[in-house]
Structures are given as C-alpha cells and as structure tokens.
Amino acid sequence: MTIQEPAVARPAGRPRSEKAEKAIIEATLDLLGEGMGVSELSIEAIATRAGVGKTTIYRRWSNKEDLVVDALATLKAPLPELGGTSVRDDLISLLDAMRREAGQPRSRCVMNIAMSEADRYPQLMERFVKRAITPRREAMRAVIERGIASGELNPDLDVDMGMALLSGTMLWHTKWGPGGELAPDLAVRVVDVVLAGITPRP
Amino acid sequence: MTIQEPAVARPAGRPRSEKAEKAIIEATLDLLGEGMGVSELSIEAIATRAGVGKTTIYRRWSNKEDLVVDALATLKAPLPELGGTSVRDDLISLLDAMRREAGQPRSRCVMNIAMSEADRYPQLMERFVKRAITPRREAMRAVIERGIASGELNPDLDVDMGMALLSGTMLWHTKWGPGGELAPDLAVRVVDVVLAGITPRP
DNA sequence: TCGTTGCGAAACTCAGACGTATCGAAATTA
DNA sequence: TAATTTCGATACGTCTGAGTTTCGCAACGA
Numbered sequence: 001m002t003i004q005e006p007a008v009a010r011p012a013g014r015p016r017s018e019k020a021e022k023a024i025i026e027a028t029l030d031l032l033g034e035g036m037g038v039s040e041l042s043i044e045a046i047a048t049r050a051g052v053g054k055t056t057i058y059r060r061w062s063n064k065e066d067l068v069v070d071a072l073a074t075l076k077a078p079l080p081e082l083g084g085t086s087v088r089d090d091l092i093s094l095l096d097a098m099r100r101e102a103g104q105p106r107s108r109c110v111m112n113i114a115m116s117e118a119d120r121y122p123q124l125m126e127r128f129v130k131r132a133i134t135p136r137r138e139a140m141r142a143v144i145e146r147g148i149a150s151g152e153l154n155p156d157l158d159v160d161m162g163m164a165l166l167s168g169t170m171l172w173h174t175k176w177g178p179g180g181e182l183a184p185d186l187a188v189r190v191v192d193v194v195l196a197g198i199t200p201r202p
Numbered sequence: 203m204t205i206q207e208p209a210v211a212r213p214a215g216r217p218r219s220e221k222a223e224k225a226i227i228e229a230t231l232d233l234l235g236e237g238m239g240v241s242e243l244s245i246e247a248i249a250t251r252a253g254v255g256k257t258t259i260y261r262r263w264s265n266k267e268d269l270v271v272d273a274l275a276t277l278k279a280p281l282p283e284l285g286g287t288s289v290r291d292d293l294i295s296l297l298d299a300m301r302r303e304a305g306q307p308r309s310r311c312v313m314n315i316a317m318s319e320a321d322r323y324p325q326l327m328e329r330f331v332k333r334a335i336t337p338r339r340e341a342m343r344a345v346i347e348r349g350i351a352s353g354e355l356n357p358d359l360d361v362d363m364g365m366a367l368l369s370g371t372m373l374w375h376t377k378w379g380p381g382g383e384l385a386p387d388l389a390v391r392v393v394d395v396v397l398a399g400i401t402p403r404p
Numbered sequence: 405t406c407g408t409t410g411c412g413a414a415a416c417t418c419a420g421a422c423g424t425a426t427c428g429a430a431a432t433t434a
Numbered sequence: 435t436a437a438t439t440t441c442g443a444t445a446c447g448t449c450t451g452a453g454t455t456t457c458g459c460a461a462c463g464a
Contacts, residue, residue: 013409014461020411035322039242042451053412058453115377116318120237154402161391162400165367168374172366175317189363197399198364200356215439216431222441244421255442260423 023050028071033105038117087147095187102174165194225252230273235307240319274330289349298389304376367396
C-alpha cells in the first residue's frame with residue numbers, strides 16, 4: 001500500500017476542518033430556506049446554527065456575500081435527463097424538476113433569493129444567475145428551438161415568450177398556489193395548456 | 203354663553219401637518235420602489251428623505267410595519283375599465299394595466315413586496331393582499347369565467363390555471379425580461395399566445 | 405518534542421438604527 | 435396674550451451585528 005502524495009503539498013499545521021465547512025454551508029442554506037433574506041441573515045446566527053466560531057467562518061469567507069454565493073453554488077442544478085422523444089415530454093421533465101425543487105426548502109431558497117434580492121445585491125445575483133439560472137434557461141431554450149425546427153411548435157413562436165409562459169406559470173404556482181406541496185400532475189397540466197392554448201380547438 | 207362643542211372638537215395647539223404626512227408616505231413608497239426591502243427600510247432614512255423629524259413619524263405610527271401598511275394602502279388599485287366586447291380585449295386591458303404599473307417604481311414596489319416579504323411579515327401581507335391583489339385577481343377570474351360561458355374559451359379550462367398562465371407570464375417579464383420598460387405590445391402578445399397555444403393551429 | 409496552523413469561545417471596537425427626550429420656533433385656540 | 439400642541443433638529447442610551455483579536459486547546463508535519 002503506497003500513500004499517494006497530494007498534488008499540492010499540505011502546509012504545516014492543523015488542516016482546516018471539512019466538517020466545519022459543510023456545517024457552515026448547511027446552516028446558511030437552512031436559514032435562507034426558512035425564508036430569511038440576505039440582509040437578515042447574520043454571520044453570528046450562522047455560526048451558532050453550525051456550531052462553529054465566527055473565526056472559522058471569517059477564515060474562509062471575507063464577508064457575508066461571498067459565503068452566500070458559495071452556499072448557493074453548492075445547490076447544483078442537476079438538470080433532468082431529457083428523453084428527447086418529444087418536445088412535450090422534455091418540457092414536462094423540465095417543469096417537473098422545477099416542481100420537485102419548489103417543495104424542498106433547500107432549493108426553494110434559490111427562488112426566494114432570485115425573486116427578492118435581485119435589486120439589492122446585483123453582483124451577487126450576477127454570479128448566482130450564471131450558475132443556477134442560466135443552465136436551466138438554456139436547457140429549456142434548446143428544447144423549444146428543437147420543437148420549432150421539428151414542426152412540433154409554431155414556427156412563429158418567440159422563444160423567449162415560450163420560456164416566459166412555461167417558467168412564469170410554474171413560478172406563479174410556487175408563490176401563490178395553494179400552500180404546501182404542488183400537485184404532482186402540475187407539470188403535465190401546465191405543459192398541455194401552454195401547448196394547446198386556452199381557446200377551443202376544433 | 204356656552205358653546206356646544208361639536209362632535210369633532212379641534213384640540214388646542216398646532217394642528218398636525220398634512221404636508222408632512224404626505225411626505226412621509228411618499229418617501230416610504232419611494233424607498234420601497236427603489237428595491238429596498240422592509241427590513242432594510244429605516245425610519246431614519248424615511249425621515250431624511252421626507253425632510254421631517256423622526257418625532258413626526260413616531261407621533262403618527264408606532265412602528266415601521268404600521269407605516270408600511272398605511273403607505274401601501276394608499277396605492278389603490280385603479281382597475282381598468284373593461285369593454286366587455288370580447289375576452290381577448292378584456293384580458294389585454296388587464297395585462298396592459300399590469301405592464302404599465304410595472305414601469306412605475308411607485309407601483310413596482312407592490313410587486314417587490316408581494317414577492318419577497320410574504321414569509322417574513324405575514325400579517326402585513328394579509329392586509330396588503332386583501333387590498334391590492336384580490337381585486338385584480340377577481341377581475342381576471344370574472345373575465346375568464348365569462349369567456350368559458352360564452353364559448354370563447356375552452357370549456358375544460360381550469361380557471362386558476364388560466365390566471366396562472368396570464369399573470370405568471372407577465373410576472374416573468376417584469377422580473378427577468380430585458381431591463382427597463384416592457385414592450386408596449388407585450389400584453390397583446392402574451393394574450394394571443396396564451397389563447398392560441400404554442401403548437402401550430404391548422 | 406517543537407513549531408505551525410485551525411479550532412471554538414469570548415471579549416472587543418465600530419457602525420447603524422431604534423425609540424425617547426429635549427430644544428427653540430411656529431401655529432393654533434381660548 | 436397665554437396655553438397648548440406640533441414642528442424639525444439634535445442628542446441620548448440601547449441594541450444588534452459586523453469584523454477583529456485573544457485565549458487555551460487540538461491536530462498536524464518535521
């Protein structure tokens with residue numbers, strides 16, 4: 001058994017606790033997920049919740065905003081696998097992923113932050129949008145563009161308008177729908193009504 | 203000779219300045235409209251912006267929340283007149299009113315508060331929703347129900363889903379659309395795509 | 405063993421905002 | 435004129451939280 005030399009030589013002294021780092025991130029996401037805004041979020045509350053000293057936080061992040069960015073960044077966007085068999089199926093997959101995330105406080109905080117703190121922390125938002133929003137947006141854009149090309153969608157459709165329809169409707173349900181869980185079939189119903197419109201079809 | 207005191211006897215002393223009261227409300231709405239959250243909003247900032255002393259604020263409202271409620275209450279909902287000639291026209295009127303409001307910081311703050319502070323100030327929200335949100339929601343519901351009855355809309359349509367489609371799409375554009383003003387024809391385009399759907403029609 | 409670094413806890417300084425109190429001036433009634 | 439109340443301004447004590455420092459202990463390499 002040979003012990004592998006790490007690529008980067010470990011500096012002398014006690015190594016930083018990976019456990020503490022996890023606990024800090026978890027505590028941050030917990031508090032944000034409980035509806036706390038970035039400005040109400042205090043380093044001291046995070047330290048208490050995580051069971052660490054403030055020193056341990058400041059040794060890693062120079063201020064609250066950096067910590068929040070890193071915490072949100074750990075919420076990777078595990079985009080659903082898209083079957084690619086039909087536009088309808090792929091859109092349902094995307095929207096159902098949104099529905100499932102809306103039910104979990106850990107992911108729900110992403111939406112809370114995105115909706116409410118955009119004006120107040122612009123450069124936080126910039127990095128956050130790049131990491132969390134853009135990948136999902138591009139995935140949906142690709143599906144819609146493919147649908148237009150294949151003839152499944154209206155060739156005159158404005159792609160951005162299609163994205164607004166689908167995402168906006170889900171967002172509306174998330175914020176103002178009946179409290180608690182979103183209906184399991186919500187994604188299907190949204191996609192079908194968006195595809196068909198609300199006027200009668202012959 | 204005794205004078206019968208009127209029911210509303212003006213008390214002795216200098217009367218409260220109506221102008222100061224207006225200035226306080228205006229300053230509050232200005233700051234909220236600039237994207238400031240309720241928790242960042244400080245009485246001192248309001249007093250400075252309004253050009254009044256803090257005393258003048260505390261003489262009227264006992265705390266920040268009461269002031270915010272009163273300030274938001276002055277934003278009445280001047281719902282647009284609905285022609286009633288067609289569902290399409292009425293929906294366009296409703297959505298175009300939303301578009302116009304989204305452009306004005308004074309009204310924009312309504313949406314900001316509604317989106318972000320719901321969890322944090324529940325009883326503030328309750329009063330606010332009753333005053334500002336419910337009337338608009340009911341107006342749209344009435345239009346959709348009338349459309350279903352008249353055959354202009356799909357008889358199978360879930361009314362709440364229709365409202366989510368229309369309102370959610372507008373909300374999406376407000377928050378994440380290209381910065382600045384919303385396109386003047388946005389309401390028309392949203393209504394038409396919601397009515398027709400995004401799949402080709404024969 | 406020794407030097408170095410991280411750990412949690414606590415104390416510290418500093419800033420901002422709350423809510424109250426006080427001031428002289430202004431506005432109003434009696 | 436006298437009494438009363440509000441005005442804006444300012445000072446005050448308090449509290450909360452940021453960010454720093456210090457302390458004794460723990461974990462690591464040499």
